Amino acid sequence: MHEEIFDVVIIGGGPAGLAAAVSASDNGAARVLVIERDRELGGILQQCIHNGFGLHRFKEELTGPGYALRYIKMVEARSNITVMLDTMVLAVAADKTIVAVNSRDGMIKITAKAVIFTMGCRERTRGAIRIPGSRPAGVFTAGAAQRMVNMEGYLPGKKVVILGSGDIGLIMARRMSLEGTRVEAVLEIMAYSNGLTRNVVQCLEDYNIPLYLSHTILAVHGNGRVTGVTCAKVDAAMRPIAGTEFYLECDCLLLSVGLIPENELSRELGIEMDGRTSGPVVDQLRQTGLPGFFAAGNVVHVHDLVDFVSEEGEIAGKYAAWHANGKMGDCGCLITVKAANGVRTAVPQVIRAVSGNTEPVRLYMRVEKPEKNVTLAILSDGQVLLERKLRVAKPGEMIVVDLPVENIKKIGDDITVVLKH
Amino acid sequence: MEEERRVSCIVCPLSCVGDVTIADGKVKTVAEFGCPRGEAYAREEVIAPKRMLTTTVRVSGGQLPLLPVISRQLLPKDKIISCARCLANVTVSAPIKEGDVILSDILKLGVDIVASRDLDAI
Ligand SMILES: Cc1cc2nc3c(=O)[nH]c(=O)nc-3n(C[C@H](O)[C@H](O)[C@H](O)COP(=O)(O)OP(=O)(O)OC[C@H]3O[C@@H](n4cnc5c(N)ncnc54)[C@H](O)[C@@H]3O)c2cc1C
Ligand code: SF4
Numbered sequence: 323m324h325e326e327i328f329d330v331v332i333i334g335g336g337p338a339g340l341a342a343a344v345s346a347s348d349n350g351a352a353r354v355l356v357i358e359r360d361r362e363l364g365g366i367l368q369q370c371i372h373n374g375f376g377l378h379r380f381k382e383e384l385t386g387p388g389y390a391l392r393y394i395k396m397v398e399a400r401s402n403i404t405v406m407l408d409t410m411v412l413a414v415a416a417d418k419t420i421v422a423v424n425s426r427d428g429m430i431k432i433t434a435k436a437v438i439f440t441m442g443c444r445e446r447t448r449g450a451i452r453i454p455g456s457r458p459a460g461v462f463t464a465g466a467a468q469r470m471v472n473m474e475g476y477l478p479g480k481k482v483v484i485l486g487s488g489d490i491g492l493i494m495a496r497r498m499s500l501e502g503t504r505v506e507a508v509l510e511i512m513a514y515s516n517g518l519t520r521n522v523v524q525c526l527e528d529y530n531i532p533l534y535l536s537h538t539i540l541a542v543h544g545n546g547r548v549t550g551v552t553c554a555k556v557d558a559a560m561r562p563i564a565g566t567e568f569y570l571e572c573d574c575l576l577l578s579v580g581l582i583p584e585n586e587l588s589r590e591l592g593i594e595m596d597g598r599t600s601g602p603v604v605d606q607l608r609q610t611g612l613p614g615f616f617a618a619g620n621v622v623h624v625h626d627l628v629d630f631v632s633e634e635g636e637i638a639g640k641y642a643a644w645h646a647n648g649k650m651g652d653c654g655c656l657i658t659v660k661a662a663n664g665v666r667t668a669v670p671q672v673i674r675a676v677s678g679n680t681e682p683v684r685l686y687m688r689v690e691k692p693e694k695n696v697t698l699a700i701l702s703d704g705q706v707l708l709e710r711k712l713r714v715a716k717p718g719e720m721i722v723v724d725l726p727v728e729n730i731k732k733i734g735d736d737i738t739v740v741l742k743h
Numbered sequence: 744m745e746e747e748r749r750v751s752c753i754v755c756p757l758s759c760v761g762d763v764t765i766a767d768g769k770v771k772t773v774a775e776f777g778c779p780r781g782e783a784y785a786r787e788e789v790i791a792p793k794r795m796l797t798t799t800v801r802v803s804g805g806q807l808p809l810l811p812v813i814s815r816q817l818l819p820k821d822k823i824i825s826c827a828r829c830l831a832n833v834t835v836s837a838p839i840k841e842g843d844v845i846l847s848d849i850l851k852l853g854v855d856i857v858a859s860r861d862l863d864a865i
Pocket of ligand 2: 753757776
């Protein structure tokens with residue numbers, strides 16, 4: 323078997339992995355490797371051809387490929403970063419040996435001093451949401467359809483129904499309309515869309531596509547190919563309401579029903595997971611519970627802004643380089659961060675209070691449901707560390723708050739993030 | 744003839760929904776928006792709405808069969824579909840660099856369509 327040794331090995335070459343590679347290199351890692359299973363770097367960004375990426379980071383509205391290209395160039399400019407494309411990582415062992423495979427070298431064994439997981443997300447499929455009915459062709463996840471339309475050059479159907487009104491579903495409604503496909507409707511089981519208002523306006527209203535809130539699909543019809551779907555309104559408990567059923571004819575159903583972090587590799591290692599984010603528990607340095615293993619981007623929690631993905635990648639890259647060079651030192655005492663009372667997720671899930679800490683800790687949070695005029699409060703031992711008034715809070719938009727160092731010193735054993743009405 | 748339109752503001756996450764009245768192609772009143780930026784957006788949105796266009800064109804001899812492209816500036820909203828149709832008939836040859844002009848002055852609207860990524864030849 324082909325064998326290689328590196329300081330920092332990054333699994334996944336999307337925006338998280340690219341930022342991690344650049345940062346590991348800039349922070350003293352001698353040999354950095356990025357392993358990507360696709361034929362090119364950039365991850366999911368390469369299929370997101372719409373604009374709206376990078377406003378924070380580059381102060382301009384880039385397309386997904388445009389954003390990716392900026393980072394690919396930064397990687398190419400650093401001679402100590404090696405990239406292996408068309409290479410799939412199969413297993414990672416606790417001693418940081420990685421087994422990967424590609425068609426050139428066959429099986430490859432790589433030894434690392436530090437490993438960064440940046441494998442991104444997978445889409446929820448029909449199985450994960452259990453729609454009854456036949457199993458005809460023409461049912462795709464919205465992301466798979468996006469790749470077909472934007473990169474491979476074929477259309478998944480001529481008359482489409484989309485289930486799920488998150489940004490991916492909305493963006494695909496516009497994309498298919500521009501390609502001459504009729505989008506019959508977008509259905510959303512919740513009473514609100516999780517997508518940005520901008521996308522509801524510019525992707526649906528612009529094309530006169532109806533959005534059915536509090537609606538779901540009861541059955542998929544067709545033998546061989548989809549011929550239509552039966553839809554119905556749902557009540558507050560999300561149960562279909564009898565008598566509200568209607569039929570929509572279509573030859574294609576797109577599912578945009580959520581993303582799940584891709585964590586098979588981390589799970590097999592026995593790394594502790596957060597049941598709410600479906601990602602590994604990480605500290606503010608993006609180190610997992612297993613020393614020397616780091617994680618960043620969608621593999622940790624689903625992001626809506628790529629700018630924050632890059633930021634997490636940078637953090638992970640820096641401290642993976644420190645770990646590889648034996649600079650991590652004392653790992654400090656652990657403070658757990660709990661999300662409660664209207665706050666669904668908080669990352670990082672643990673904070674290490676290392677003496678000499680000088681950087682504020684940035685917390686990324688998501689709320690359970692849309693709220694107006696609430697206060698986000700960060701508490702420790704019943705004492706308020708920080709409060710932030712929010713005129714609106716939506717589950718689809720991550721809330722970002724910096725916790726200053728002075729505040730961390732005041733913390734007891736744990737902190738809790740809550741919403742106050 | 745007076746017409747009333749409800750407009751969802753997209754400028755900031757507050758997503759205010761306001762009312763605009765239009766008469767003889769001019770905005771008469773603007774109400775219910777949370778701030779002046781929203782009012783300005785609504786005025787433009789009801790009289791001369793504009794959008795960016797992102798789509799793909801076919802590529803010959805490239806690593807991928809398609810190239811993503813973007814309009815360099817905003818285009819009138821009612822011209823977006825015709826611009827997309829027009830680009831559906833364009834084929835370019837690889838290699839291509841980000842920013843290369845794929846179609847200049849599309850439909851004589853004064854806006855260039857440019858490549859949004861590099862694409863190597865096979
Ligand atoms: C449809 C869509 C629209 C979006 N729109 C916007 C927007 O308008 N603005 C914005 O800022 N953000 C947007 N986002 C969010 C943002 O693009 C993502 O959050 C970001 O791309 C996630 O980056 P990542 O590096 O974590 O994951 P990814 O980009 O998914 O990259 C993960 C990479 O890891 C590779 N990989 C996985 N497993 C292995 C393995 N075992 N071996 C080797 N390689 C592996 C994958 O092939 C992939 O390339 C959008 C996301 C989607 C899906
Ligand atoms: S009107 Fe002002 S406050 Fe309201 S959404 Fe628009 S920009 Fe935001």
